[in-house]
Amino acid sequence: xxxxxxxxxxxxxxxxxxxxxxxxxxxxxxxxxxxxxxxxxxxxxxxxxxxxxxxxxxxxxxxxxxxxxxxxxxxxxxxxxxxxxxxxxxxxxxxxxxxxxxxxxxxxxxxxxxxxxxxxxxxxxxxxxxxxxxxxxxxxxxxxxxxxxxxxxxxxxxxxxxxxxxxxxxxxxxxxxxxxxxxxxxxxxxxxxxxxxxxxxxxxxxxxxxxxxxxxxxxxxxxxxxxxxxxxxxxxxxxxxxxxxxxxxxxxxxxxxxxxxxxxxxxxxxxxxxxxxxxxxxxxxxxxxxxxxxxxxxxxxxxxxxxxxxxxxxxxxxxxxxxxxxxxxxxxxxxxxxxxxxxxxxxxxxxxxxxxxxxxxxxxxxxxxxxxxxxxxxxxxxxxxxxxxxxxxxxxxxxxxxxxxxxxxxxxxxxxxxxxxxxxxxxxxxxxxxxxxxxxxxxxxxxxxxxxxxxxxxxxxxxxxxxxxxxxxxxxxxxxxxxxxxxxxxxxxxxxxxxxxxxxxxxxxxxxx
Amino acid sequence: xxxxxxxxxxxxxxxxxxxxxxxxxxxxxxxxxxxxxxxxxxxxxxxxxxxxxxxxxxxxxxxxxxxxxxxxxxxxxxxxxxxxxxxxxxxxxxxxxxxxxxxxxxxxxxxxxxxxxxxxxxxxxxxxxxxxxxxxxxxxxxxxxxxxxxxxxxxxxxxxxxxxxxxxxxxxxxxxxxxxxxxxxxxxxxxxxxxxxxxxxxxxxxxxxxxxxxxxxxxxxxxxxxxxxxxxxxxxxxxxxxxxxxxxxxxxxxxxxxxxxxxxxxxxxxxxxxxxxxxxxxxxxxxxxxxxxxxxxxxxxxxxxxxxxxxxxxxxxxxxxxxxxxxxxxxxxxxxxxxxxxxxxxxxxxxxxxxxxxxxxxxxxxxxxxxxxxxxxxxxxxxxxxxxxxxxxxxxxxxxxxxxxxxxxxxxxxxxxxxxxxxxxxxxxxxxxxxxxxxxxxxxxxxxxxxxxxxxxxxxxx
Numbered sequence: 017x018x019x020x021x022x023x024x025x026x027x028x029x030x031x032x033x034x035x036x037x038x039x040x041x042x043x044x045x046x047x048x049x050x051x052x053x054x055x056x057x058x059x060x061x062x063x064x065x066x067x068x069x070x071x072x073x074x075x076x077x078x079x080x081x082x083x084x085x086x087x088x089x090x091x092x093x094x095x096x097x098x099x100x101x102x103x104x105x106x107x108x109x110x111x112x113x114x115x116x117x118x119x120x121x122x123x124x125x126x127x128x129x130x131x132x133x134x135x136x137x138x139x140x141x142x143x144x145x146x147x148x149x150x151x152x153x154x155x156x157x158x159x160x161x162x163x164x165x166x167x168x169x170x171x172x173x174x175x176x177x178x179x180x181x182x183x184x185x186x187x188x189x190x191x192x193x194x195x196x197x198x199x200x201x202x203x204x205x206x207x208x209x210x211x212x213x214x215x216x217x218x219x220x221x222x223x224x225x226x227x228x229x230x231x232x233x234x235x236x237x238x239x240x241x242x243x244x245x246x247x248x249x250x251x252x253x254x255x256x257x258x259x260x261x262x263x264x265x266x267x268x269x270x271x272x273x274x275x276x277x278x279x280x281x282x283x284x285x286x287x288x289x290x291x292x293x294x295x296x297x298x299x300x301x302x303x304x305x306x307x308x309x310x311x312x313x314x315x316x317x318x319x320x321x322x323x324x325x326x327x328x329x330x331x332x333x334x335x336x337x338x339x340x341x342x343x344x345x346x347x348x349x350x351x352x353x354x355x356x357x358x359x360x361x362x363x364x365x366x367x368x369x370x371x372x373x374x375x376x377x378x379x380x381x382x383x384x385x386x387x388x389x390x391x392x393x394x395x396x397x398x399x400x401x402x403x404x405x406x407x408x409x410x411x412x413x414x415x416x417x418x419x420x421x422x423x424x425x426x427x428x429x430x431x432x433x434x435x436x437x438x439x440x441x442x443x444x445x446x447x448x449x450x451x452x453x454x455x456x457x458x459x460x461x462x463x464x465x466x467x468x469x470x471x472x473x474x475x476x477x478x479x480x481x482x483x484x485x486x487x488x489x490x491x492x493x494x495x496x497x498x499x500x501x502x503x504x505x506x507x508x509x510x511x512x513x514x515x516x517x518x519x520x521x522x523x524x525x526x527x528x529x
Numbered sequence: 530x531x532x533x534x535x536x537x538x539x540x541x542x543x544x545x546x547x548x549x550x551x552x553x554x555x556x557x558x559x560x561x562x563x564x565x566x567x568x569x570x571x572x573x574x575x576x577x578x579x580x581x582x583x584x585x586x587x588x589x590x591x592x593x594x595x596x597x598x599x600x601x602x603x604x605x606x607x608x609x610x611x612x613x614x615x616x617x618x619x620x621x622x623x624x625x626x627x628x629x630x631x632x633x634x635x636x637x638x639x640x641x642x643x644x645x646x647x648x649x650x651x652x653x654x655x656x657x658x659x660x661x662x663x664x665x666x667x668x669x670x671x672x673x674x675x676x677x678x679x680x681x682x683x684x685x686x687x688x689x690x691x692x693x694x695x696x697x698x699x700x701x702x703x704x705x706x707x708x709x710x711x712x713x714x715x716x717x718x719x720x721x722x723x724x725x726x727x728x729x730x731x732x733x734x735x736x737x738x739x740x741x742x743x744x745x746x747x748x749x750x751x752x753x754x755x756x757x758x759x760x761x762x763x764x765x766x767x768x769x770x771x772x773x774x775x776x777x778x779x780x781x782x783x784x785x786x787x788x789x790x791x792x793x794x795x796x797x798x799x800x801x802x803x804x805x806x807x808x809x810x811x812x813x814x815x816x817x818x819x820x821x822x823x824x825x826x827x828x829x830x831x832x833x834x835x836x837x838x839x840x841x842x843x844x845x846x847x848x849x850x851x852x853x854x855x856x857x858x859x860x861x862x863x864x865x866x867x868x869x870x871x872x873x874x875x876x877x878x879x880x881x882x883x884x885x886x887x888x889x890x891x892x893x894x895x896x897x898x899x900x901x902x903x904x905x906x907x908x909x910x911x912x913x914x915x916x917x918x919x920x921x922x923x924x925x926x927x928x929x930x931x932x933x934x935x936x937x938x939x940x941x942x943x944x945x946x947x948x949x950x951x952x953x954x955x956x957x958x959x960x961x962x963x964x965x966x967x968x969x970x971x972x973x974x975x976x977x978x979x980x981x982x983x984x985x986x987x988x989x990x991x
Contacts, residue, residue, distance in 0.1 A: 026643065030846070034653050034881075040889030045620050047891070047898055049974045056901040056975065060908060064900055068758050068923060070789045075660050078888015081622055088626045088882055094646030097634030108636050112538050116586045118628065125597040130608045130616065131813025132952055133601075134944065140599030141812060151578035166672035166814070167871035169858070177713050205858035205868035209683070211714030214863040254565045283563065284570045299871065303538070307627070307875030308647045309637040309835065310670075311815035327710070349710030353613070353675045353703040354813030361814075370589055372579030375536050382539040382547075384562045389550045409562040437643045445639070448859070462539035466546055497642040499842040507840035507850035510826075514839040515666045515852060517656035519824065522665070528824065 024440030027093035028498045034087060035517050038077025044084050094498040095308070096442060102464050102472060106413040106445040106457025107200060107248055109278050109300035114370070117303070117363040126362060131354040135339050141362075142338035145355070146331045148365040149315075155368075155376070156274075156294045157287020158317035162326040163356040168275055169202040170351050171295030171314035172242070175271045176210035177348045178293055178318065178325040179240045182269065185346060190239035190268070196225050198249060198449040203242045203273060212239060219451055223251040223404030225259060234262055240269040244276045245289065248449045248457065249403075250387060250410035252280070260290025269293065269322070277301050278461060279384045279411030282377035293318045298357075302364035313360035327351045382462035386469055387414050390460060393473035399424070399480035403452050413459035415452050422454050427483035427490045429454040434501060435479045435493040441472060536583060606977035608810075608949040609906075611927045611968025613674060613701055613754070613802055616810055617783070618971055623807040623882045627875050637835070637870070641850050642842075648849035651874060652837045654881040661785050661884070661892075662799045663792030664821040668834035670877045671818025671869070674802025675704045678748070678779060679711035680820065680833045680867060681798045685746035685775045686717055687831045687866070693718045695739055695747045695774075697731050701754040702957040704779075717745075729757035729920030729929075737768050744774040746798075751780055751791070755966065756928035757920050758788065766795025775828075782806055782819065784925045786896025797823050807883030808876050817876040832856060833867030835874075895971055899926045903969035906978045913986040919964060927968045929954065933989055936965040942988040948981055 057063065079087065097103065103110040121127070129138055145163060152161045165171040176193065183190045193207035196217045204214040215233055220226040224247070241263050245253045253259065263270055272291035278301050286294045298304050299312035306312065318326050328347050329340035340355065371379065387410045395402055399421035402414070418429040433443030433456070445457040460469055483490050494500065506512050511529070514520050522528045535543040541550065551557065563571065584592060607616040627633060631646065638644035638651075655667040671677040682694050696705070698721035709719065723735040731749055740747060747769040751759045759765075762778070769776040777798045778791040783805050791799040803817030822828050830853075838852035858865040887895060903926050910917035910930055917930035932939060936953045943950040951965035969978065 031646075031649065033649070033656075034885050035656065038885065038888065043888045043891035043894075044622070044886035045618070045891055047895055048618060048971055050898070052975050053898065053901065056905050060901055060904045062904070064787050064897070064923070066760070066923060068760055068762075068789060069787055070785075070793075073893045074786060074790075074889040076657055076884055076887070076889040076892060078891055079885050081620075081886065084882060084885050085622055085626070087885070088650065088878075089629065091646030091650050092626070092629035092631040094644075094649075095631035095635055095638075096640075096643045097631050097636075099630030099634045103634075103636055105636055105639065110634075110636055113634055114538055116589060118633075120590070120593055122624070123597055124602050124604070125600040127809055127811055128602045128604060128607075128616075129600060129812040130603075130610045130810050130949065131614055132610050132612050133603070133608060133949055134940075137601035137944075137949075138812065140596035143599070144593075144596050154576050154578050166676070166873075167869070169868040169870050170672065170676070173711070173868055177710065180714055201858040201860070201862050201865070202868045202870055204863035205861070205865040208863040208865075209711075209714060209868055211716070252563075252565050254567065257567060257570075280563075280566070282575050283572060284566055285572065285576075288570050297871075305633045306636050306871070307873075308632050308635040308644075308651075308878065309874030310872040311672075311874075311876060312871040313814075348713060350703070350706045351676075351710060352673050352707055352814075353816075357814035358812040359815055366589060366593070368579050369592060370537055370579070370584050372582055372584075373575035373577055375583045376578065377575040378536050378542055379539055381559050381562075382536075382542045385547065385550050385559060386541070388554055388562055392554045408565055411562075433640065434642065437640060442643065443640050462542065465540040466550055494642045498645045499642055499846060499848040501843045502641040502848045502850045503840050503842065504850055507838045507852050508854075512840075513852055515655060515829075515836050516652075516659040518659045519665050520839055522824075 024496055026497045029090045029094060031087065031090045033517060035077050038079050040073055040076055040078060042078040042080060044079055044081035101440050101442060102468050103442040104444050104458045104460050106459045107275050109459060109461055111303045111461045112463040113303055113305040117366045120366060121359050121362050139338055142331060144362065144365050146333055146338050148361060149331050151368050152296060152315055153317055155281060156317050157285030158294055159319045160323045160326060160330060161315050161317035162330055163315055163361055164327045165314035165316050165351045166357050167310060167312040168295055168297040168314045169206060171316040172202055172206035172273065173209055174316045174327050174348065174351050175293040175295060176206050176212060178322060179269050179271065180210050181325055181348055182322060183239055190237055192237045193239050194233065194241040196243065197451050198247050199242065199244065200248065200273060200275060207242060223249045223408065224253050224255060227255055227258065230259065231262055234266045238266050238268040240271055242271040242273060244273040246276050246279060246411040249415050250413040251404065251408055252411055256289045275300060276412055279380055281380040282373055283380055287319055292322050298360050298364035303367045304360035304363035311357050311360055313357040313364065329355065379462045384411050386460040386462060386464055387412065389466060390458065390469050390473055393470065394476060397477045397480060399483060413457060415449065415455050415457045417452050418454040418456060421480055421483055425483040425487045427487050429456050431490050432456065432479055435490050436475060437494040438496045439475045441475060603949040606948060606980060607972045609951050609967050609969065609981060610949055611966060612952045614804055614813060615926060615968040615970050616972050617805045619807050619809045620886050622886060623879050626882045627879050632875060632878055645849055648837045650878045650881055652839065652849050654877040655837060657881055657884045658819055658821055661782065661790060662821045663790040664799055665824035666829050667821045668832060668836050670873045671820050671834060672873060673816030673818050674800065675707035677800035677818035677820045678704055679708045681777045681800050682708060682712060682746065684831050684833060685777065686715060688775060688828060689745040689773065691743050691745035692716060693720055693744045695720050695722050695736060695744060697722055697724060697749060697753060699724050699753060699755055700750060728922040729753060729755050730759050730922055733761045733764055736765060740768055740772050740774065742772060744772055746775040746777050748777045751778055752925050756918060756924040757922040758924060762794045781925060783896055783899065786892040787900060797828060803876060803880050806880035808879060815873055815876055817873045817880060831866055834869050835872060898971045902973050902978065903928060906967060906969050909978060909982040913982060914989060915985065926970055927966055929964050929966050931964045935962050939985065939988050943984055946984045948984055
């Protein structure tokens with residue numbers, strides 16, 4: 017008898033909080049060289065005392081090693097990642113994370129290196145980072161890259177600050193950043209952090225940027241345009257060269273949000289499209305894992321005059337010696353301490369090293385095949401529709417709408433997402449981009465085999481069928497996950513919001529109302 | 530196009546699967562899927578990256594070996610280098626847990642029901658940090674200590690609608706550069722506060738003379754970059770609060786096993802580099818930005834970053850959810866409190882595992898062990914003619930030492946003896962070329978410390 021996916025069940029442990037099982041006196045670590053303590057105390061001849069020191073022991077619950085292992089393993093069993101099943105979150109590029117990379121980054125010759133140790137003792141690592149920088153510049157069509165930024169959004173902030181400083185240095189007061197209405201939320205947020213006013217550009221019925229609307233707002237106050245290409249609809253901006261020309265002619269700069277690079281990597285380069293600054297997400301496109309929200313690694317690249325503005329230090333070579341160059345006449349400064357999130361960066365290096373240019377191109381093509389294969393399977397399915405020019409091929413991702421389903425059955429995109437969980441499939445990104453009602457934004461990446469894509473499309477159809485016959489049943493989902501539908505209102509209500517166990521106890525004691 | 534075998538990690542890229550997919554789609558050439566891309570933009574050939582061919586795991590391993598063999602690792606003794614990033618014990622279980630695929634390969638838990646375990650782990654992280662610093666609200670998480678400080682400053686500007694921030698003049702120089710970068714768009718003003726030449730502590734007089742009604746925040750590092758533990762923190766908090774400014778404290782997490790937590794002496798925001806809590810060295814990244822805030826609606830509403838909260842499910846059982854998301858970029862766009870989305874969640878889980886393994890008692894024992902070892906090194910150095918510590922004040926794991934000659938030359942000699950010494954302060958202050966900053970932790974045995982001292986004694990006699 018073969019197991020059916022319908023019987024998927026997630027672990028349901030009712031695992032207590034560590035506070036409910038731990039004890040401050042318990043510990044799971046034997047500290048090194050404890051036998052030396054009496055002798056050390058004697059030699060030092062003093063002990064910590066004075067008003068800055070505490071008398072009490074921190075009130076933190078401890079567990080033995082075996083109890084800690086079980087506690088967190090049970091929590092892991094109530095979680096879900098790419099190694100469990102598909103996670104087709106659109107714009108998140110949830111690829112498979114190769115295990116060989118995990119093994120290599122745990123080598124002591126990476127793991128035990130101190131960021132401030134002498135450069136002559138880390139030449140091998142610097143050489144890898146140097147090659148990574150060259151490769152990323154080549155892939156994006158840029159001159160130089162800074163590996164310093166810790167995530168994509170930090171890369172956007174770096175880019176926005178570079179644009180700001182560039183215009184300031186040229187004596188221009190340009191305070192408007194153009195951002196399409198289909199953009200990732202980080203784009204307007206980053207522009208605002210850099211002190212820009214955000215001007216929203218609408219999307220045309222073709223699913224690309226509305227060129228007329230763009231032309232009507234471009235002017236002497238335009239600092240730049242932040243754009244993803246392909247867009248969050250998965251559609252390539254076919255007028256990108258005209259867009260770039262309008263922006264450049266008005267004195268503005270073009271910023272490329274690299275979150276959507278996967279489907280065109282090695283085929284088309286942002287630099288050739290006219291972009292001046294690019295950020296990449298090593299944790300998306302270059303297969304470093306997301307870790308439940310991070311660490312990621314962003315990289316920000318620039319060409320021409322804008323190289324001077326990149327965050328420092330940059331990795332450089334001088335006669336076969338590799339070193340960090342901190343020189344900064346015009347640069348914006350540093351986005352974080354030291355050089356970047358080295359562990360994910362090395363995984364990015366290993367990914368490019370494994371695949372080479374030809375392999376990366378095949379990756380891009382396969383991700384686009386997967387998207388369009390899925391579209392073919394789903395496009396005539398009852399309850400769903402494909403907004404914006406269905407005749408256009410999508411690239412890394414596709415956005416479908418469950419609006420017909422909602423109108424005809426009352427079952428929403430959110431309900432569909434929860435129902436998918438009951439089949440052991442992670443939901444797509446939902447309700448994004450904001451320009452699509454009842455949006456389900458799906459990105460399989462090249463990692464998913466055709467069979468998984470078929471299963472996913474079939475499950476979406478099955479859920480729609482059930483919505484037409486028994487909508488109440490769909491709205492009950494999920495029932496197979498470790499908890500039932502989570503109460504977001506209770507979670508956020510001022511009278512019940514509880515961000516820590518400390519607040520939980522204060523509420524119990526009536527100290528917070 | 531394509532080949533008989535699939536390429537790495539793209540299981541349906543074989544000719545067989547591709548032709549099946551193409552025939553279902555009704556197209557004959559994959560480049561039809563790029564028909565909307567202007568032709569002149571499409572590269573004639575694949576970019577020249579990598580090593581010119583696809584590498585198997587074995588070939589990759591051998592290729593990498595050539596690079597890694599050029600690195601030198603210091604384990605016995607471990608580096609005496611710090612600068613806010615010191616070698617610490619990472620229990621094997623910490624790395625084991627964060628290698629669990631359900632954590633490692635997960636995305637941000639946007640689907641709460643299928644990611645309760647991850648959310649509970651992050652809630653526990655927030656709760657443990659809250660109890661460590663004695664402040665009620667903690668996010669999960671910022672990128673590192675330096676960006677946590679930058680976000681704290683940006684938050685103070687929003688909360689107070691003022692533009693001045695008082696910072697110690699001997700603030701961590703790398704943090705200062707990061708903060709200035711992040712504040713570039715905001716027309717903020719960083720005002721340096723003097724430090725006492727003898728104690729290395731922030732001058733309370735100078736601080737009080739510079740604080741005014743335009744001051745958004747007073748920031749202190751405790752311990753300071755050069756190691757001094759601040760004593761007048763309560764007076765600083767009072768001075769800040771009297772003028773309606775926020776008091777922001779950067780702390781060292783393990784030191785709170787011995788030192789009073791910032792929440793006890795009036796901090797409104799407490800930030801830290803969480804690297805000591807199970808992240809390891811990793812040549813400086815990833816780190817973990819710790820960010821904690823006092824329970825105050827006005828403050829919490831302006832907090833950056835992701836927060837997990839306790840709630841219930843449809844059957845009334847305990848559950849976890851992302852809370853207060855209306856502060857975040859995916860909802861508020863340009864009105865968000867920060868642009869952060871990807872953060873250091875996995876390192877936050879590592880910190881939760883680490884703190885659970887230690888427990889309160891273990892943390893106190895650890896802090897005591899570090900305190901004794903750093904003081905042992907200082908004492909031994911002063912026995913061989915080195916001024917250590919330079920400042921007359923309490924210190925925890927990092928402290929400065931002044932040598933009779935340039936430290937850099939000594940450093941080179943130490944390296945020849947297999948010892949990675951301290952951080953030469955001329956990196957940041959040319960006039961401090963005779964000084965270095967040492968870091969001593971639980972990983973340094975008496976033998977390690979003796980070895981360092983003997984080598985220094987030998988070198989300075991030369």
